[in-house]
Amino acid sequence: MTRHDPSTDEPAAAPAAQARALSGAQGPSGGEPSGELGGKPVGAVLHAVRLLQVLADSPGPLGVTAAARQARVNPSTAFQILRTLVRGGLVAFDPALKAYSPGLGLLALSRSLLGRDYTDLLRPELVRLATNHECLFALWRLADERAVLIDRALADTPVRLDIQVTQRIPSLIGAVGRVVAARLALPEDELRRRFSHLRWQTPLSFEDYLREVEEARGCGYGLDLGNLYTGIHSAAAVVCDDRARPFLGISAITLAQSSPPDRLRAMGEELAALCRTASGIPGR
Incomplete structure (x- = not known):
């Protein structure tokens, strides 16, 4: 985009547009066609992601009502999703507080990224x-x-x-x-x-x-x-x-x-x- 002048580390020239014929369009993954992501998102998955984000951002465990309100999810739907996430180990449930928090399963999923x-x-x-x-x-x-x-x-x-x-x-x-x-x-x-x-x-x-x-x-x-x-x-x-x-x-x-x-x-x-x-x- 610019010609580098090693004596100054300053940009030495304006960027030039490169004219090229392109083929084989790539999508977000680098290999999938971008149209693959154009379909309708799955509501239950979006709700689960929102609930996980709310729990991750919370300083302490949250009850169903509080988590559902912050995630903008129907409380009944939130309850069913949180129960499922508990079974999968992604969310922990405290029976004494009747509240939810991030589970150890999230750490296992993120280990490969760390x-x-x-x-x-x-x-x-x-x-x-x-x-x-x-x-x-x-x-x-x-x-x-x-x-x-x-x-x-x-x-x-x-x-x-x-x-x-x-x-x-x-x-x-x-x-x-x-x-x-x-x-x-x-x-x-x-x-x-x-x-x-x-x-x-x-x-x-x-x-x-x-x-x-x-x-x-x-x-x-x-x-x-x-x-x-x-x-x-x-x-x-x-x-x-x-x-x-x-x-x-x-x-x-x-x-x-x-x-x-x-x-x-x-x-x-x-x-x-x-x-x-x-x-x-x-x-x-």
């Missing part, structure tokens, strides 16, 4: 997002005031943007940079100092940058409307470790003319939700 690299875990999500939104999605590793591209998924379209893996940019620049700055909560003087070293194709004032950082703090995602690269819009969110420090960024990158503000914000909201799910895992 030792895997985040890149492997997020790769299917990148492909799903690129397929659904028909634009480039990039995964960045954040360290030492730099963002390094470690993976990306390309849009399945005849003309598409691309970016070279290992591309390096300052961690406070672009859409990723705005949300990184929001998460780091640097003193204004320090943020101003770092901002003065950033190079934008369409420069913005520090006051505008600071305002957009505050917006990113509020909504959980950052936007870049052609500042980093003229004609290129992007939305981004970050994955934080168990100490709330950002260590990965995910960005949606698209041509300005194909990304009206509402579409870009919708992608930002989806990225923010994904990153919240992936954040805060102990040991990360």
Whole structure:
């Protein structure tokens, strides 16, 4: 997407759209046709997932009524689902409290994920997002005031943007940079100092940058409307470790003319939700 200048670690040129004929469309898994996921979802499964999420987020066991209310599930349906999940070991039942909590079976299911690299875990999500939104999605590793591209998924379209893996940019620049700055909560003087070293194709004032950082703090995602690269819009969110420090960024990158503000914000909201799910895992 950019030509890297090793003497500065700054983007050296605007991204170029690569025209290619594509065949063999892939879906979210990388191999399944995207239409496979277009059917009607199974209500009972969705209800079970909601109940498990509610129990996982709760500081203590919950009764059926409380769990059903928070999961927006009919209490009778919730009771039947929770009983089934108890039998499967995914939920534990305390007969004294008549309340439910996550069971050890969930730990067994997640064991295979705990030792895997985040890149492997997020790769299917990148492909799903690129397929659904028909634009480039990039995964960045954040360290030492730099963002390094470690993976990306390309849009399945005849003309598409691309970016070279290992591309390096300052961690406070672009859409990723705005949300990184929001998460780091640097003193204004320090943020101003770092901002003065950033190079934008369409420069913005520090006051505008600071305002957009505050917006990113509020909504959980950052936007870049052609500042980093003229004609290129992007939305981004970050994955934080168990100490709330950002260590990965995910960005949606698209041509300005194909990304009206509402579409870009919708992608930002989806990225923010994904990153919240992936954040805060102990040991990360």
